[in-house]
Amino acid sequence: MSNEEKRPTMIDLARVSKTFPPDTHALDDVSLRIRQGEMIFLTGQSGAGKTTLLRLLCAIDIPDKGYIEIAGQDLSRATDTELQNLRRRIGVAYQDFKLLPDKTVAQNIAYSMEVSYRSRQFIRSQTEKLLTELHLLDKMDAPAGCLSRGEQQRVAIARAAANEPELILADEPTGNLDAETTELVMQLFHRYNEQGATLLVATHDHSIYDYPGSKIIKIENGRLAIQKPVGTGRKAETRA
Numbered sequence: 001m002s003n004e005e006k007r008p009t010m011i012d013l014a015r016v017s018k019t020f021p022p023d024t025h026a027l028d029d030v031s032l033r034i035r036q037g038e039m040i041f042l043t044g045q046s047g048a049g050k051t052t053l054l055r056l057l058c059a060i061d062i063p064d065k066g067y068i069e070i071a072g073q074d075l076s077r078a079t080d081t082e083l084q085n086l087r088r089r090i091g092v093a094y095q096d097f098k099l100l101p102d103k104t105v106a107q108n109i110a111y112s113m114e115v116s117y118r119s120r121q122f123i124r125s126q127t128e129k130l131l132t133e134l135h136l137l138d139k140m141d142a143p144a145g146c147l148s149r150g151e152q153q154r155v156a157i158a159r160a161a162a163n164e165p166e167l168i169l170a171d172e173p174t175g176n177l178d179a180e181t182t183e184l185v186m187q188l189f190h191r192y193n194e195q196g197a198t199l200l201v202a203t204h205d206h207s208i209y210d211y212p213g214s215k216i217i218k219i220e221n222g223r224l225a226i227q228k229p230v231g232t233g234r235k236a237e238t239r240a
């Protein structure tokens with residue numbers, strides 16, 4: 001058994017399907033296992049099912065069929081309290097950001113830490129650290145709705161990372177960013193991954209795949225197409 005196979009499972013999907021009316025098979029019989037500490041890039045054409053998969057993983061949506069387990073928690077059997085506790089361990093950067101436009105950047109980032117009862121000092125220092133890292137410190141007290149798309153995207157990423165989650169789900173996190181700013185975001189993700197967090201990043205951006213030890217998973221029309229470890233060019237079967 002390799003070292004990677006010994007790691008506990010963070011995400012387990014077995015035969016998951018999700019259909020939207022009238023007959024869009026957004027996900028079709030998807031099975032996938034992601035282990036703790038892995039960095040995974042989820043690729044596929046527009047409409048392939050990437051966002052649908054991420055929404056199921058953070059229990060915003062429920063599958064029509066199949067089984068989903070996150071950090072040992074069966075999502076279909078979780079109580080509201082168990083789901084709340086689980087969500088505190090997951091940081092999500094949504095494709096459409098979901099920021100509160102009238103709240104300041106700092107207030108948007110603080111939210112995930114406040115619901116976890118973090119101290120004011122922790123919240124302040126995490127906010128400043130992340131905004132410095134993402135070159136946004138000067139926007140800390142600006143209303144989030146006044147920021148450019150690329151700035152809002154970075155705020156969404158800072159909010160996802162702020163509570164030091166075990167799992168980060170990021171949906172097109174570099175879609176509005178130039179190459180230099182993309183690099184800042186990827187450095188942040190790599191830092192979290194090196195500290196043990198599991199990352200699942202949905203992206204079209206080929207420039208960010210190249211990270212030793214990471215894997216690419218491709219979805220085509222709602223089905224898993226390939227899983228490929230970066231750097232080896234080796235194709236693997238659909239279940240890691």
Ligand SMILES: Nc1ncnc2c1ncn2[C@@H]1O[C@H](COP(=O)(O)OP(=O)(O)OP(=O)(O)O)[C@@H](O)[C@H]1O
Pocket residue numbers: 020021024025026044045046047048049050051052053095
């Ligand atoms: N709430 C919904 N109601 C109806 N159809 C939906 C809904 N959400 C997603 N779909 C459809 O499911 C399919 C998968 O959508 P999804 O948003 O997961 O794609 P994606 O891979 O994230 O695409 P993109 O790269 O454009 O973000 C698409 O055909 C989409 O139109």
Ligand SMILES: [Mg+2]
Pocket residue numbers: 050051052095171
């Ligand atoms: Mg999407």
